[in-house]
Amino acid sequence: MTHATFYMIDETHLAADNDYLLHFACHQAAMSYRQGQKVYILAESKAQAEHIDEYLWQQEPDNFVPHNLIGEGPRGGSPVEIGWPELRHSGRRGILINLSQHAPNFAVTFSQVIDFVPCDEKLKQLARERYKLYRQAGIQLQTATAPDTP
Template sequence: MIQYFYKTGRQLSLKTAQFYILQQPLHSERYLFACRLVAKAYKQDLTVYIHTDFEQQAQLMDDRLWEFNPESFIPHGQCTQESADSADNKTSSPIVIGTNNQQAAQNQHCDLLVNLSAKLPDNFRQFNRIVEIANQDGSVLSTVRKHYAELKSAQFKMEIHDFSKQEK
């Protein structure tokens, strides 16, 4: 079995896919959990790409990051045509939100991918760490299972954090 490694500057590590299975069926809980993960990543000086299905979902995540913690700011931005037209196709924000249909989003090079989309981005192999969040919605769980199989076949180290069995 071939294992793929990346150099973080600090240590040599295996590419990792983390799956968080939530108790709640509400999609709002999925976004709230994503905000918590993004805030933690930002505090660790990681760059993050949040991958969504469509513009409205990207805007919803943008709004959630603004509202998440009124006492702290999480700098973030959405991929736009302007970022696609820039010299390096990147935004200047450490947290970037994009969609499946944006070429600029596909060109983001970040430490962490938070995938909220039904489809992994074409460039998912470039990320050192990928996070999938599943609430107790049948279609989301089914999609995340497919992503698990795809990432496992791409030789990612798999980690599952199952909160669905915890007492409420």
């Protein structure tokens, strides 16, 4: 059964770090990788996926996370794969980190989904829609407050 956690992002997170959501998503991917999990990060767009890829390349060597954009890297992808809605991920992975504004129809193929509730009202409404779609798909849901520093 798939479980999803929606992390609440508030204005204090964004005031402290303009790219908080991206940093937090990458931190979650790194933690999951260190626990032996394979991760798929679903970006909103190709541009955002490339930005995430670049961010992960800029980490210190001790914090490096093997990753690639879909279509690059080894056959079957590396432990952390980054894609966007027009593409299909390379295979079975345990964790989906959803940065897209929509609920992917393949979310139920993951054991865990990480999603976000931004403070912007329009984006918050889109998060509510994703929450409903996940619930209709039989995914177990919970919410949590995002930490102050990822």
